Amino acid sequence: MQKRNVSTVLRALLDQHGISPTELHRRTGVPQSTLSRILSGKIVDPSDKHISKIAEYFGVSTDQLRGRAVAPAAGVGRGELHSELKDISLWDDDTPVDDDEVSVPFLREVELAAGSGRFVIEESERSSLRFGKRSLRHNGVQFDQAKCVTVRGNSMLPVLRDGATVGVNAGKCGIGDIVDGDLYAINHNGQLRVKQLYRLPSGIRLRSFNRDEHPDEDYTFQEIQEEQIVILGHVFWWGMYAR
Known part of the structure; x- marks a missing residue:
């Protein structure tokens, strides 16, 4: 054991x-x-x-x-903790979703045209992760507002490693919804990013856990529009589900 x-x-x-x-x-x-x-x-x-x-x-x-x-x-x-694990129930993409589960889609970056360098964020038609309805309710997440995002890079080390998955509550996506220091998924001109957010009098601050290599980024409200920064939602869960 x-x-x-x-x-x-x-x-x-x-x-x-x-x-x-x-x-x-x-x-x-x-x-x-x-x-x-x-x-x-x-x-x-x-x-x-x-x-x-x-x-x-x-x-x-x-x-x-x-x-x-x-x-x-x-x-x-x-x-309650148990000294032994229960039997693991195996499933794949073809396994029907149980009544007490929700299949949560992944968001992904999609290039508009080959070699254009321009990206948009859309839901993946193939990739999803299952969450218990009880867990989503416990976190105040409406079932149809739950999304998953894959973290890329080392900016959020040591908490979020490259390839980690975060669950996002898309129902909390306004600047007024920001809780200083909490994690949020954002669409930064077509790039998926996960950062700590802070409200500033003139805009917002994006902060990484790995601040030695990734310093704070401050954006005014005008720059938020120019940079096409959109908050996708509040991170309510994370894990090392590999994709």
């Missing part, structure tokens, strides 16, 4: 409850940078102050969160 540690347990809890580290930060007050370092394995023994807040939210003990104990078979509230 795979040895549990705080990183693997926290990832399992986030997946089980269908929330992102950003949302966990908002609900617990644990700094987003701390959560990112826990998930990446850079913090292997978080402080009691932080670990207790996370454990309390998920309804598990601090020992269970640290991977030092296994939850009893009867469960331990919202954060």
